Amino acid sequence: xxxxxxxxxxxxxxxxxxxxxxxxxxxxxxxxxxxxxxxxxxxxxxxxxxxxxxxxxxxxxxxxxxxxxxxxxxxxxxxxxxxxxxxxxxxxxxxxxxxxxxxxxxxxxxxxxxxxxxxxxxxxxxxxxxxxxxxxxxxxxxxxxxxxxxxxxxxxxxxxxxxxxxxxxxxxxxxxxxxxxxxxxxxxxxxxxxxxxxxxxxxxxxxxxxxxxxxxxxxxxxxxxxxxxxxxxxxxxxxxxxxxxxxxxxxxxx
Amino acid sequence: xxxxxxxxxxxxxxxxxxxxxxxxxxxxxxxxxxxxxxxxxxxxxxxxxxxxxxxxxxxxxxxxxxxxxxxxxxxxxxxxxxxxxxxxxxxxxxxxxxxxxxxxxxxxxxxxxxxxxxxxxxxxxxxxxxxxxxxxxxxxxxxxxxxxxxxxxxxxxxxxxxxxxxxxxxxxxxxxxxxxxxxxxxxxxxxxxxxxxxxxxxxxxxxxxxxxxxxxxxxxxxxxxxxxxxxxxxxxxxxxxxxxxxxxxxxxxxxxxxxxxxxxxxxxxxxxxxxxxxxxxxxxxxxxxxxxxxxxxxxxxxxxx
Numbered sequence: 001x002x003x004x005x006x007x008x009x010x011x012x013x014x015x016x017x018x019x020x021x022x023x024x025x026x027x028x029x030x031x032x033x034x035x036x037x038x039x040x041x042x043x044x045x046x047x048x049x050x051x052x053x054x055x056x057x058x059x060x061x062x063x064x065x066x067x068x069x070x071x072x073x074x075x076x077x078x079x080x081x082x083x084x085x086x087x088x089x090x091x092x093x094x095x096x097x098x099x100x101x102x103x104x105x106x107x108x109x110x111x112x113x114x115x116x117x118x119x120x121x122x123x124x125x126x127x128x129x130x131x132x133x134x135x136x137x138x139x140x141x142x143x144x145x146x147x148x149x150x151x152x153x154x155x156x157x158x159x160x161x162x163x164x165x166x167x168x169x170x171x172x173x174x175x176x177x178x179x180x181x182x183x184x185x186x187x188x189x190x191x192x193x194x195x196x197x198x199x200x201x202x203x204x205x206x207x208x209x210x211x212x213x214x215x216x217x218x219x220x221x222x223x224x225x226x227x228x229x230x231x232x233x234x235x236x237x238x239x240x241x242x243x244x245x246x247x248x249x250x251x252x253x254x
Numbered sequence: 255x256x257x258x259x260x261x262x263x264x265x266x267x268x269x270x271x272x273x274x275x276x277x278x279x280x281x282x283x284x285x286x287x288x289x290x291x292x293x294x295x296x297x298x299x300x301x302x303x304x305x306x307x308x309x310x311x312x313x314x315x316x317x318x319x320x321x322x323x324x325x326x327x328x329x330x331x332x333x334x335x336x337x338x339x340x341x342x343x344x345x346x347x348x349x350x351x352x353x354x355x356x357x358x359x360x361x362x363x364x365x366x367x368x369x370x371x372x373x374x375x376x377x378x379x380x381x382x383x384x385x386x387x388x389x390x391x392x393x394x395x396x397x398x399x400x401x402x403x404x405x406x407x408x409x410x411x412x413x414x415x416x417x418x419x420x421x422x423x424x425x426x427x428x429x430x431x432x433x434x435x436x437x438x439x440x441x442x443x444x445x446x447x448x449x450x451x452x453x454x455x456x457x458x459x460x461x462x463x464x465x466x467x468x469x470x471x472x473x474x475x476x477x478x479x480x481x482x483x484x485x486x487x488x489x490x491x492x493x494x495x496x497x498x499x500x501x502x503x504x505x506x507x508x509x510x511x512x513x514x515x516x517x518x519x520x521x522x523x524x525x526x527x528x529x530x531x532x533x534x535x536x537x538x539x540x541x542x543x544x545x546x547x548x549x550x551x552x553x554x555x556x557x558x559x
Contacts, residue, residue: 001361002362004361005361009350012349079345080341080344080345084344084406086313087337087339087416088363088410090334252314252315254314
């Protein structure tokens with residue numbers, strides 16, 4: 001009940017923020033622009049539309065999560081609204097969870113809007129609804145949840161600018177950490193290999209949520225991989241949320 | 255009478271600066287507030303008033319000490335259900351309208367859902383904000399924010415109301431209205447703990463006060479016990495007497511229109527002034543004995559430190 005109230009208030013705050021609509025406008029423009037790119041392409045035009053469309057959902061979704069997520073807790077502390085909020089009968093974890101779920105709800109709505117534009121554009125080219133795209137969008141949503149949890153964690157102890165830099169780095173590292181896999185294969189066994197393996201284990205691998213190529217090219221997606229990515233997303237998000245709570249639990253609001 | 259708030263030996267320090275240095279803010283605060291009274295928490299800026307309030311609310315964690323709210327551990331939800339809090343210079347979600355704001359806080363602090371709509375109206379009326387239901391808080395003036403802040407503090411009908419500088423930023427009329435609300439809370443049997451440095455207001459409404467200076471409570475007790483009834487001096491306003499003749503009676507100041515105000519410290523001198531005025535066929539305009547005020551006490555204590 002209390003988590004719900006905080007979540008809905010966070011949602012209200014987010015949808016009354018103009019920056020969200022600016023990002024939504026750019027996302028919609030990019031999706032529609034993919035039609036122009038398709039005209040310039042030799043070969044299967046619809047693949048370009050799908051590719052660019054899914055990439056913009058992922059990129060602009062991540063930007064929304066970072067821009068709004070990094071201010072989630074910081075703004076409450078900075079504007080001192082947290083004083084009256086935490087004086088109410090709520091636990092600190094309820095506050096954090098409410099803020100997180102509020103932003104997740106916002107991102108879900110934005111992703112739905114962007115997906116409608118994207119799928120309508122695809123429909124006008126193929127004259128059928130491509131449900132497979134939804135699987136890719138679902139994994140993008142899980143990726144956004146994970147990014148939000150990171151942004152929330154940074155927001156608990158850092159300013160929005162620093163948090164944005166941290167979160168963007170997390171996004172970039174997450175999408176390139178798979179490269180370590182190749183390094184692991186090439187390194188000779190020994191302590192250095194173990195070290196790289198540990199780093200690889202600790203670093204997030206956001207490529208787990210990327211099945212864009214498979215979906216665009218109608219390649220088979222192993223069910224096992226899909227479930228693994230889903231569980232990976234859920235558990236990693238819960239893990240980061242727990243760390244955020246541990247940081248926030250004993251924090252003094254001076 | 256039961257105790258509404260008990261604080262024992264509260265210590266808190268903060269680390270400040272690039273090379274962190276520990277600064278003690280509270281150095282062993284102990285006080286108890288009885289149920290049904292208005293308790294004034296006085297102190298100069300930076301004395302530790304707001305820090306004490308933040309400790310009570312669980313916004314910061316003391317290093318040492320114990321706090322009980324109505325016999326309950328202060329961090330328990332049951333204790334928090336019974337308190338209402340208005341911070342100093344309240345900041346609220348400026349994108350919410352007044353009624354959305356109270357609804358939101360109602361959902362956090364109330365249990366029954368159906369009561370809220372009527373309650374929002376009732377509380378907006380109580381703080382004089384009827385007609386402002388649909389206006390976003392970003393358009394509110396400071397005084398109006400103070401009022402809506404008071405409404406959210408009282409919305410869950412708390413037994414203990416904690417107010418941090420509740421009368422700051424209000425015009426004289428607004429101050430009177432808020433003072434009246436605070437007094438009416440006492441009549442309803444609620445306990446009010448208010449921190450302030452507007453001594454005049456505290457003097458008018460508080461039963462007991464504690465004075466905090468530099469993180470320590472210097473004096474606490476019933477207002478009547480702390481402030482003596484002894485006459486400190488008498489202010490006499492007169493006219494028709496030559497100023498030279500008044501020398502030696504006390505400090506005097508001239509006014510326009512030939513009036514003179516003289517501060518007389520000894521009682522026998524008042525008799526002599528009265529007879530002098532009679533002799534010179536002058537006029538006494540006023541004669542006011544001044545007793546010690548809370549301000550005198552406060553200034554005296556703070557200067558001593």
